[in-house]
Amino acid sequence: MFTAIIKKSDPWWIGWVEEIPGVNCQEKTKEELVISLKSALKEALEIYRNEAIKEAGENYETELIAV
Numbered sequence: 001m002f003t004a005i006i007k008k009s010d011p012w013w014i015g016w017v018e019e020i021p022g023v024n025c026q027e028k029t030k031e032e033l034v035i036s037l038k039s040a041l042k043e044a045l046e047i048y049r050n051e052a053i054k055e056a057g058e059n060y061e062t063e064l065i066a067v
Helices: 029-055
Strands: 004-009 012-017 024-027
Touching: 004 029, 012 029, 024 029
Parallel strands: none
Antiparallel strands: 004 012, 012 024
8 A cells, every 4th residue: 555645736636655756646636636646656666666677687586575
């Protein structure tokens, strides 16, 4: 789970994901903002995942962890 910080800043709704720098959006409605934040977060996580795999090279293992 992630935490979205959301606020109304006339005329926009603005928000960002607290745990992932760079994941931020602005939209006309709160509902649109939440959708945009989810999309931006999914994109960022996929980019970071692909970069990590590329950096690992060959012969690596994966392990699921929970905090």
